[in-house]
Amino acid sequence: EDQVTQSPEALRLQEGESSSLNCSYTVSGLRGLFWYRQDPGKGPEFLFTLYSAGEEKEKERLKATLTKKESFLHITAPKPEDSATYLCAVLKGSQGNLIFGKGTKLSVKP
C-alpha cells in the first residue's frame, strides 16, 4: 500500500535553532515528491518539487533533499514566521493525484 509518513508530528524550536523534518514514503513508480507549507485556515503553499534521488533545492532558510526512501526538509536558523504545518506529498505512476502525509506542525518561538 502506498504510504507517506512524516515525522515528527510536531516540532518546537527556538528562533535560530536549526532542525530537519522527515518524510518517508513507500510508493512504487515515484514521479515526484513535493513539499508544501500550510498556515491555519489557508490552502497549502507550494515550496519544492524533487524528482530524483540526490536532488536538492533551496529557498531562503529551507532546503529539501531526496533519497530513494525519504526526503528531508532542513530549516536553518528558523524565525517565528516559519511557524506552519509542512506537508509532504508524492506523485506516483500514471496517476494525477498527490498522496499526502499528515504533516509536521512547526512552532518557532522568539
Place this chain on the structure above:
Amino acid sequence: KAGVTQTPRYLIKTRGQQVTLSCSPISGHRSVSWYQQTPGQGLQFLFEYFSETQRNKGNFPGRFSGRQFSNSRSEMNVSTLELGDSALYLCASSPTGQGAFEAFFGQGTRLTVV
C-alpha cells in the same frame, strides 16, 4: 497572475442537504483536482479533471461528484450531506496534470454540516 479562487469560503449546511463548491483555476491551467482535508485523515484526493474529463478518482462514495467546464472552471457537488463531510475542501490547479506536476492550491471552502 491571479491564483486559484474557491467560492464560497465558508458554508453551513444541514444533514441531508446537498452542496456545490466552485473553483476557478489559474489562467492557462487545464487540470483541476479536489481534496478533502480533515484533522483525522489529513488531505485526501477526491478527483481530478482535465479538459472536462474526469481522469482520476479517489476512494470516496458516489455522493461526491464533480465536473469541469470548457473554461477549466470546476465544481464539486456533495449530495445527502453527512456530519462526517464537515471538512476543508481544497481545489488545486496545474498546467497539465502530468510531467512537471506542480499543483497550486486555493484557500479552500470550509464546509460545516450540522
